[in-house]
Amino acid sequence: MNQSESFYQLALTLVAGVGDVLIRHLISYSGSATAVFQSSAGKLMKIPGVGEVTARAILSPEVLKEAERVTQQTEALGVKTVFYTDKCYPSRLKSLYDAPALFYWQGNADLNTGRTLGIVGTRQATDYGRRMTEEIIQALKAYQPLIISGLAYGIDIAAHRASLQHGLPTIGVMASGIDVIYPSVHQKTAQEMRHHGALLTESRPGTKPDAHLFPARNRIIAGLSDVVIVVEAAAKGGALITAEYANNYHRDVFAVPGQVNQSFSQGCNKLIRENKAQIYTRPEDLVEALNWDKPLEMHTNPLLDRALDFTEEESQVIALLRQLTDEHIDDISWKTGLPMGTLAALLLNLEFKGIIRSLPGKRYGLG
Structure with a gap:
C-alpha cells in the first residue's frame, strides 16, 4: 500500500x-x-x-x-500530527536534544508566536496562588503572550481559565492522549481551548495518564516557553521539574515568593534561594528581563531582512540557528532531519550568501 x-x-x-x-x-x-x-x-x-x-x-x-x-x-x-521536520513544528522545541519527534494537537494557536509564557504550580492552589495567576495574566495581556500550562488542577487550570477570560490564546500540554482529558472535570475548559489555543500531547489517542508521562509533559511546557513562572509549589513536585527543565534549556525562570510557613511556598522560595529562579514581584520584572517592552526582533542579521528566496530546508537550518549561538554540523543534521550530504551543500550555499558563518570544530552560527 x-x-x-x-x-x-x-x-x-x-x-x-x-x-x-x-x-x-x-x-x-x-x-x-x-x-x-x-x-x-x-x-x-x-x-x-x-x-x-x-x-x-x-x-x-x-x-x-x-x-x-x-x-x-x-x-x-480531527487531530493533526506535527513531525519535527514540518514547517509548523515549534522552533523553540526544534533546538532541544530531547524534543518530541512528533506530537498530536487540536487547535488554532500559532506555535511559533513571538512571546510565550509558561505558568505552573501546585494542584492544591490557595486563593493567593489563583489570584496571583490571574493578576500575572491580566497584567501581561498587553504583550499578547501565548500562555502554556498542563491542564491540571490548581495553578494550571487557573492559568488556562484566566487566559481565556482575558482573550489570550492558551495551550494545554497533556500527559495523556488528546482524547483523554485529565482530569475529566476540565472538559469544558479544554473544549474552549481548542477554539482559542490548542491541546497538545506526544501520546497517541487513547493513552491514559501515567506517572512517567507527567515529567515528559513538563519538558514540553518548558521547551515551548520563553519564560516559566512558578506560582506556588511544594518542596517537591511537577512544577519544580518544569523549572529544572527550563533552566536546562536556558529559559528564564521566575518564582512568586510566599509565606515561609506555608507548605506551597516552599518550592518557590527554594528556587529563589538557590538562584534557580528570579523573584517575581511585579509584571515589570518579567517584561524587563525578556525585553518585551521592545519591538519583536527575530534576528540581527540584516541579510535576513531581505526578500531572499530560502528553500524549506534552508529555512529549517536558519530557524534552528536563531535559537542557538552556534551548533555542530552533526547536531544540525539530526535536529533538522537533513542527510549529511544535503546539509553540507546547503550550509556552504548559505555561507556564500553571508547568512551563516563556519566556526572551528565543524560548528556553524548565523552570520
Missing part, C-alpha cells in the same frame, strides 16, 4: 525501543521516514544505535498496521 511520508513518520514513533533521538538519527542517515521502512535489516543495523532487535522491530508488519489504526483514530477525532 502506498502511504504518505507523514504516515511513516507516525509509524516510526510507534516502534518499540525507538525514541525521539534515535528517530532523528534514522532519518538523518536514511533521508526520510519512508526510506527507513524501505531499508533492509542489514542497512538499518549500520546506523549507530540500531541493533538487530531494533531493526527487526522497525520492519515488523505490525508497526504499519498499528500506524493505520492510529491514523484512523486521528482522522476520526
Whole structure:
C-alpha cells in the first residue's frame, strides 16, 4: 500500500525501543521516514544505535498496521500530527536534544508566536496562588503572550481559565492522549481551548495518564516557553521539574515568593534561594528581563531582512540557528532531519550568501 511520508513518520514513533533521538538519527542517515521502512535489516543495523532487535522491530508488519489504526483514530477525532521536520513544528522545541519527534494537537494557536509564557504550580492552589495567576495574566495581556500550562488542577487550570477570560490564546500540554482529558472535570475548559489555543500531547489517542508521562509533559511546557513562572509549589513536585527543565534549556525562570510557613511556598522560595529562579514581584520584572517592552526582533542579521528566496530546508537550518549561538554540523543534521550530504551543500550555499558563518570544530552560527 502506498502511504504518505507523514504516515511513516507516525509509524516510526510507534516502534518499540525507538525514541525521539534515535528517530532523528534514522532519518538523518536514511533521508526520510519512508526510506527507513524501505531499508533492509542489514542497512538499518549500520546506523549507530540500531541493533538487530531494533531493526527487526522497525520492519515488523505490525508497526504499519498499528500506524493505520492510529491514523484512523486521528482522522476520526480531527487531530493533526506535527513531525519535527514540518514547517509548523515549534522552533523553540526544534533546538532541544530531547524534543518530541512528533506530537498530536487540536487547535488554532500559532506555535511559533513571538512571546510565550509558561505558568505552573501546585494542584492544591490557595486563593493567593489563583489570584496571583490571574493578576500575572491580566497584567501581561498587553504583550499578547501565548500562555502554556498542563491542564491540571490548581495553578494550571487557573492559568488556562484566566487566559481565556482575558482573550489570550492558551495551550494545554497533556500527559495523556488528546482524547483523554485529565482530569475529566476540565472538559469544558479544554473544549474552549481548542477554539482559542490548542491541546497538545506526544501520546497517541487513547493513552491514559501515567506517572512517567507527567515529567515528559513538563519538558514540553518548558521547551515551548520563553519564560516559566512558578506560582506556588511544594518542596517537591511537577512544577519544580518544569523549572529544572527550563533552566536546562536556558529559559528564564521566575518564582512568586510566599509565606515561609506555608507548605506551597516552599518550592518557590527554594528556587529563589538557590538562584534557580528570579523573584517575581511585579509584571515589570518579567517584561524587563525578556525585553518585551521592545519591538519583536527575530534576528540581527540584516541579510535576513531581505526578500531572499530560502528553500524549506534552508529555512529549517536558519530557524534552528536563531535559537542557538552556534551548533555542530552533526547536531544540525539530526535536529533538522537533513542527510549529511544535503546539509553540507546547503550550509556552504548559505555561507556564500553571508547568512551563516563556519566556526572551528565543524560548528556553524548565523552570520
